Amino acid sequence: MGKINASITGVQGYVPDYILTNKELETLVDTNDDWITSRTGVKERRILKGEGKGSSDLGAQAIIGLLKKTNTSAADIDLIICATATPDMIFPSTACIIADKVGAINAFAYDLMAACSGFLFALSTASKFIETGTYKKIIVVGADKMSSIVDYTDRSTCIIFGDGAGAVLLEPNKDGLGIQDAILRSDGSGGEFLHLKAGGSVKPASHATIDAKEHFIFQDGQPVFKAAVKSMADVSGEIMTNNNLSADDVAWLVPHQANKRIIEATARRMGVGNEKVMLNIEKYGNTTNATIPLCLWEWENQLNKGDNIILAAFGGGFTWGSIFIKWAYDSKK
Ligand code: UT7
Numbered sequence: 001m002g003k004i005n006a007s008i009t010g011v012q013g014y015v016p017d018y019i020l021t022n023k024e025l026e027t028l029v030d031t032n033d034d035w036i037t038s039r040t041g042v043k044e045r046r047i048l049k050g051e052g053k054g055s056s057d058l059g060a061q062a063i064i065g066l067l068k069k070t071n072t073s074a075a076d077i078d079l080i081i082c083a084t085a086t087p088d089m090i091f092p093s094t095a096c097i098i099a100d101k102v103g104a105i106n107a108f109a110y111d112l113m114a115a116c117s118g119f120l121f122a123l124s125t126a127s128k129f130i131e132t133g134t135y136k137k138i139i140v141v142g143a144d145k146m147s148s149i150v151d152y153t154d155r156s157t158c159i160i161f162g163d164g165a166g167a168v169l170l171e172p173n174k175d176g177l178g179i180q181d182a183i184l185r186s187d188g189s190g191g192e193f194l195h196l197k198a199g200g201s202v203k204p205a206s207h208a209t210i211d212a213k214e215h216f217i218f219q220d221g222q223p224v225f226k227a228a229v230k231s232m233a234d235v236s237g238e239i240m241t242n243n244n245l246s247a248d249d250v251a252w253l254v255p256h257q258a259n260k261r262i263i264e265a266t267a268r269r270m271g272v273g274n275e276k277v278m279l280n281i282e283k284y285g286n287t288t289n290a291t292i293p294l295c296l297w298e299w300e301n302q303l304n305k306g307d308n309i310i311l312a313a314f315g316g317g318f319t320w321g322s323i324f325i326k327w328a329y330d331s332k333k
Contacts, residue, residue, distance in 0.1 A: 007178025041260025045162025116315025142289030166293020
């Protein structure tokens with residue numbers, strides 16, 4: 001029997017309707033469109049409005065669209081892994097909630113948390129279940145309602161993040177297409193620069209934690225920026241070297257959308273021109289686990305069977321990584 005690779009056979013994104021523009025942010029904090037655009041590349045982001053709505057609602061919408069476009073029955077899904085930094089609640093997992101919402105009655109489901117690198121970590125984890133022949137249809141969904149943990153009085157973080165979800169269907173491929181290689185890394189000593197202080201077992205929610213705004217993202221931007229530039233560029237270069245890929249061989253770089261300047265530095269290090277870089281940060285901001293599948297979804301019509309695609313991410317933890325994919329299908333143009 002030939003080697004089985006895990007290949008993406010469909011991708012779908014979902015973003016909520018409400019658009020939070022830089023102009024509107026100017027009314028909330030002391031900032032301006034010029035600063036936000038030049039320092040981050042973000043022009044607007046989407047926000048999930050409405051009581052009782054969480055990341056599962058975003059993820060479920062993406063999966064419902066994915067099942068429809070790939071003509072897949074929800075009952076045929078073996079496993080759903082949800083990468084999220086903003087679970088609906090600590091438990092049950094958001095993946096279980098999503099499975100119920102989409103009718104994936106035969107799937108087992110769990111969450112995976114690796115902050116902004118979660119989608120890559122989940123994709124790599126899921127690929128092993130396919131490569132070993134254990135399962136045939138797996139959905140990896142990145143879903144984050146970042147607005148639920150953003151302090152809209154903190155100008156250094158509220159300008160960056162947005163809400164969204166993206167999902168991919170993974171199936172076996174015996175023609176050498178699909179996921180070829182992954183390099184995944186973490187360094188817990190970086191945790192002090194990017195974290196959410198309260199609400200976990202160390203510091204459960206209390207009046208004091210709420211008063212101190214400890215249920216919002218804390219980020220020390222510059223050390224995170226420096227680590228992100230170095231790590232994302234290094235790991236993307238490394239995966240190219242390990243797989244004998246020149247810049248010409250790479251059809252697309254799909255970077256986590258945290259900051260346009262980080263993305264440009266990564267592309268420069270790889271020697272890949274901007275025309276090969278998926279960039280939609282201006283529309284959605286940093287949707288954490290959704291950035292990479294949202295890019296794949298948006299560019300799906302430009303992808304060709306056999307295209308060499310490099311995914312790269314960096315996030316809280318610190319966590320980072322890169323995945324090399326040979327795209328498995330010709331999209332309908
Ligand atoms: O996805 C997970 C990983 N996260 C990241 O990769 C994010 C990495 N970090 C970044 O992208 C950047 O550090 C930020 C976008 C968060 C901040 O940009 P920066 O260029 O590092 O700005 P800074 O924090 O060094 O601040 C520079 C100046 C400061 O003013 P002073 O002290 O020089 O007078 C800030 O107070 O810009 C000021 N500033 C702002 N000004 C207008 C900070 N935020 C704003 C703002 N509008 N929103």
